[in-house]
């Protein structure tokens with residue numbers, strides 16, 4: 001049972017940059033939490049503070065109720081895998097993996113068994129005598145993961161571990177790592193700026209911006225019920241339409257929907273898959289481009305005020321560029337001053 005508790009942690013660098021701004025986060029036993037956000041949002045700094053590679057300016061970090069805030073990395077029950085694998089190239093795989101155990105003066109037989117076990121776990125059985133520079137990028141990252149896991153950390157920390165790999169390999173490794181994590185039931189904090197990675201791997205996603213957490217929720221909630229326009233726009237594709245509410249209706253020259261909130265300006269957010277199109281003679285929106293992906297079509301639209309929208313349609317056939325269409329949003333959110341006001345029934 002290992003849990004991580006981050007309480008009001010901030011990091012101000014000497015230059016005056018607030019990289020992490022009073023973040024609190026609990027990661028439950030066996031949970032995999034992804035920190036997701038744009039470049040510079042503070043994800044790596046937060047992760048590095050959990051690993052002990054960076055000191056918080058304020059706040060506390062506890063693992064299983066033990067305060068580790070001031071402990072150096074080697075005294076924390078954490079294992080970190082970095083973006084660039086940082087393996088020792090002058091050592092073979094066995095020695096890379098055995099290194100930490102030798103430091104801890106474990107008996108040779110135990111070291112052999114544990115190296116063998118962890119290599120099997122990451123799918124590299126029999127690779128122990130290879131030099132690490134004779135391995136592919138994906139294999140090197142597997143060794144880096146094995147090197148962390150062999151010390152049986154309570155908390156596994158992964159900092160964009162697949163960033164240097166090609167798309168195909170990245171997808172495979174993310175499945176493998178998730179399988180291993182579930183098998184070991186190891187509490188994991190994972191930094192990525194890839195939303196697909198976060199959506200496919202995480203039990204919970206923490207969306208970060210400017211050193212703060214914008215929202216922490218299960219992936220499907222982050223996607224379906226984003227609490228701020230930033231989260232709405234960062235995960236998946238989102239259309240935004242600026243307008244205002246008058247007498248319980250969102251009003252825009254080309255689009256109007258019921259919205260039982262008080263009058264005033266709002267931003268309407270609607271997913272491409274929740275924006276139905278109907279071809280008409282005198283529709284308000286004009287089709288700009290149609291892309292046929294085989295399984296579905298994506299229609300780019302222009303509204304009369306210049307707003308651009310995307311709609312996902314099952315078949316692109318009825319639509320072609322220059323044609324007018326009517327818009328029928330099925331599910332949407334409205335934001336006013338970054339606060340979500342209202343959402344219709346769940347996306348169909």
Ligand SMILES: Nc1ncnc2c1ncn2[C@@H]1O[C@H](COP(=O)(O)OP(=O)(O)OP(=O)(O)O)[C@@H](O)[C@H]1O
Nearest residue numbers: 013015017019038039040041042043044045046193
């Ligand atoms: N050692 C440092 N000294 C000064 N500023 C730093 C240092 N490390 C990070 N920063 C700044 O802190 C902010 C957060 O950086 P951080 O690396 O945590 O972001 P990130 O979300 O992990 O970004 P990326 O996805 O690009 O890795 C940035 O503005 C960055 O320039």
